Amino acid sequence: MFAVTAVDVWLCRRQIRCVASHRDAVPAGYEDMVTPADHAKAADYTVATMRAKIAGSLIDLPIMLGWLYFGIGAIQRGVDALVPGPVLSGSVLLVAIMAISAVCELPMSAYRTFVIEARFGFNKMSAKLFLLDWLKSKALSLAIAFVLVSALLWVMAHVAGAWWLEAWGGCMIFVASMMVAYPLLIAPLFNKFTPLADGEVKARVEALLAKAGFVASGLFVMDGSKRSTHGNAYFTGFGKAKRIVFYDTLLERLSVSEIEAVLAHELGHFKHRDILLSFARMAVFSLAVFWWLGVAAKAPWLSAGLGLPQSDAVGLVVAMICLSPVGVLLAPLGNWLSNRAESRADRFAAAMTGGGEALSSALLKLSRDNASTLTPDPVYVLFRYSHPPVPIRIERLRHAA
DSSP states (O other): OHHHHHHHHHHHHHHHHHHHTTTTTTTTTTTTTTTTHHHHHHHHEEEEEEEEHHHHHHHHHHHHHHIIIIIIIHHHHHHHHHHHHHHHHHHHHHHHHHHHHHHHHHHHHHHHHIIHHTEEEEEEOHHHHHHHHHHHHHHHHHHHHHHHHHHHHHHHHOSSSSSSHHHHHHHHHHHHHHHHIIIIIGGGSSOOOOEEEOOOHHHHHHHHHHTTOOSOOEEEEEOOGGGGGOOOOOEOOOGOOEEEEEEEHHHHOOOHHHHHHHHHHHHHHHHHTTHHHHHHHHHHHHOOOOHHHHHHTTTTHHHHTTTOOOOHHHHHHHHHHHHHHHHHHHHHHHHHHHHHHHHHHHHHHHTTTTHHHHHHHHHHHHHHTTOSSSSOHHHHHHHSSSSOOOOOOOOHHHHHH
């Protein structure tokens, strides 16, 4: 855990040094496209977010150590005295840990929203909306977690042998179901979605969808502006429930051709089956995770080594904590695969829209509006960027054209 924290801090400090050293000079070739003020703002925003991440990592470490050496055991003893049965008591234990952790994370989340995001002109949320979002998201997460954990603990208690295999199968069914349910049932709890109005944008979008052979259940505009000035567009859903969603901020700031290019990029993911490939990779990785849980969750040496009471629920918590170094080690591989998919989607967009000029322009505008730095540290990119940096994407688009 100390090593993971050290790596996080080291990566953030590298990013700070690299971005700060390039703050006062727009990268060569972008002088006519990016103003010095916008470039400096992106650098300052990046440095501020990195410092917040460092603080978050340094705060999380003692909290996690506190859970391992004091909190888990204390809550377990209290729950055992009040709640009957290992499945129900274990579920209450894990949900209680999640709830307390969420409360511990709330101050840092508020700081990012009302200090950093507000300082750079991105935040548009009131304290009331922030708290309502937090309460709704946590209540939903805890309710879902309680059901899933109860099912997992029941399987652990009643299935002999490779219980983890059956648990993994159930998890995959749940994830696939959520891909269908999220746009229809969950997303509307937080945002308002309205059909894309008739006009040039809709006509160009529908023509592009027909050209790509993509069938969507609807084109929607999301009221992202009530929370932030950041803009984006995305696909959501699965099968017949596929939706295309545009942030209202994106529609306000990009030209019609740039919107078309952004959509063409997302269509590239559909054409290359990136969503299915991502799901398959997640399934393989989660299978390895469940195998590890099968090995470690019931092992007496794991919980006992920390002086914790032996139970399936405690074993699950400790076994999951042990996986954190694996996530750090596998991050470059996951990002490399994601970057390859993004580059393929960029090339597809360039081919669909007659060149990469419109997408390049859109990427620069989105980078400016989101204060994304054009000069990230290469090592930080390796571990933390799921998309190639904008200058690399634009350079590849120029060659693709």
